[in-house]
Amino acid sequence: MSQPRRTSRRRAWTVLTLPALLCVLAACSGGPASGRGDDGAAPSASPTPSGPPGTLFDDFHYSGPDDPSFTAHGWQVRTDGGGPGIKDTWATAGAGFPSDTTAQGGRVLQLRSSTDGTKQGTKQVEVQSTGTGLFTGTFAARVHLSDKPTSGRNGDHVVETFFPISPSDASANYSELDYEYLPNGGWGSVGPQLDTVSWYKADPPDRVSHTLKQRLEGWHFMMITAVNGKVTYSLDGKDLFTSSGKYVPREKMDVHFSNWFVDLPFAGGQRTWDMKVNWFYYKAGEAVSQADVQKTVDGFYSAGTNYVNTVPN
Template identity: 85%
Template sequence: MRARRLLRRRPRRRTRRVHARPQHLADAVRTAGNPVRRLPVQRCRRPLARRQRLGDPYGGGGPGIKDTWSSAGASFPSDTTAQGGKTLQLQSSTDGTEQGTRQVEVQTTGTPLFTGTFAARVHLTDKPAAGRNGDHVVETFFPISASDSSANYSELDYEYLPNGGWGSVGPQLDTTSWFKADPPDRVTHALKKRRLEGWHIMMVTFLNGKVTYSLDGKDLFTSSGKYVPREKMDMHFSNWFIDLPFTGGTRTWNMKVNWFYYKAGEAVSQANVQKAVDGFYNAGTTYVNTVPKS
């Protein structure tokens, strides 16, 4: 059986990366009791062309607010609503200024994830844990190529916008399959006007030339043809801001990840994913990786 379970935190990208690997983070991952292994936190790496398309005036430094990615927003608190009693929390905050903004991401590195089933139990939020509501925040889960400039660039996105952004009023859950980062070439589907506060199981299945996105067991969107992965990918989770619509008082936004599961080369139902996860928890297994490196 080829199975993988892990938890992470992330900022997104352009290939210019800044790694933060404090020893206490590695220790926290090992002792948190989560299905997690060490993940480097790094600056958000969103394709440049997409940043320009989405209205990022900075032209660099990732999506969201330039130079505000930090490992400080990742933690592993106890949570009675999480399976196993603990969760990975991704906390981003802003007071409406660049200087007062912090965004966070967790990701895997060097993980050969390709065909098969990707699943995560994620807690989405519709309002800040503290402060005034209204920020254009993006809560994300996605596998993506290690390099935006790859000839076989691949990306499969879940992006939740509780207050909208990029011209959308929100709430909105976008699912997007990418063929190329620059110039942007992708297909997307938006689940609109549905508030998703709470825990959800998000799944992506890629097999036999087709990608299927499903939420809580219900299919949302499929892509095929050229809009499927062409190379192995890393996993990312992030919590970030599209822009800063207003100033005045600090707001904190929490996104949580309970577990991540990957089964290589097979389509797995949500019921069987949950059964496998339950088995890991019952056995006291917090991390397992049997996916071949090559």
């Protein structure tokens, strides 16, 4: 398992789009939202079956990392030094928002890391929220994992991750909940493997974990529920691991998506690794089923709603 992320963060504004405001008004009146989709047709279902308060949703419809809406919606691309992986190689170059016919809504956040086996030729990528204040509740994302590089020779110890984490690894109430996919293994292990890890302390490491030894190329529904003193990780509707006791969130967290290298096992040729994120959803304080998460997400897409944030500060 990796060591905790060490990053710098800045606070961002919370923005509520017009469709999201319509959702709020609809919830207050008890009726469906009246926003329309891109084709002008009325949505077939309410975009928020369980009500919009305490909801964060983003389907990453941005033109690039320099899109003002990307920052306004509380996201940034990591550019500082530090670990994990190859230090001082974090760059914005790997973050993009291309069209993708396999994605719901046809657009993704793409995280592309690359290396030629040298530190100078390595670029890692991480996209993180800032100041979102996500605590207990349901975290969900549709994520595409890669078993082999998009180009170049296979064999890198790459880590494709989705995780909520405390703003500071020095916090007295440090909290971190990890999905980490290692198609080729790392730290002496042989992949493929998906590690789910709940942290109590970053340094020295204090954590509990579970490893699923399975090849996972393709799209997956990743979900974490953290309620009533228990954290449950599920993949495509199947529970993988549960932690409790001290291994639960103790403070508000930001959410991160990251694609990085454990080490540089060999040189000789450029290769690139892609991880993709279709959408991210969070519901504060509630355990939401996968079916209800997908129903809510479908409603947002139907209404043409790309972003909602009604999570209390």
